[in-house]
Amino acid sequence: MHKTAEVGSAISGLTVGVTISARETGAAKLQVLHREATAAMPKTSDQEIRVLLATLEPGDCTPCHSHRFPVTVYMLEGTFTLELDGREAVTVKSGEIFVEPPLVKMTGRNLDARQTARMVLFYVSDPNMPFADPTE
Structure with a gap:
């Protein structure tokens, strides 16, 4: 799988883990600080x-x-x-x-x-x- 596709897949699925770094040996990490469901968000075509x-x-x-x-x-x-x-x-x-x-x-x-x-x-x-x- 292409590196960009791996990153996009992890983010779109809200899977928190390792993303690809600019360095071959490095990795950036995502960490969820807060997650909360709400039904009160705007529903117009633009926000x-x-x-x-x-x-x-x-x-x-x-x-x-x-x-x-x-x-x-x-x-x-x-x-x-x-x-x-x-x-x-x-x-x-x-x-x-x-x-x-x-x-x-x-x-x-x-x-x-x-x-x-x-x-x-x-x-x-x-x-x-x-x-x-x-x-x-």
């Missing part, structure tokens, strides 16, 4: 993928808001506390991942008095859709 970097200084909080589609949070550093309407608060620490549910009122906080919280947000939506909707 927009957004990858955002968010920084909350000590004591910062987001306004009350909701998202129309799931938002994946990957914590780079610090701790992020997410207060979700009708649910227990969730604390996401450096290296952890959390998927924010759609259409749920929420507020995010950095409760640490000394450390900045930095995270990458992954979001798929209909094109030009607002990232968040304010709630009261």
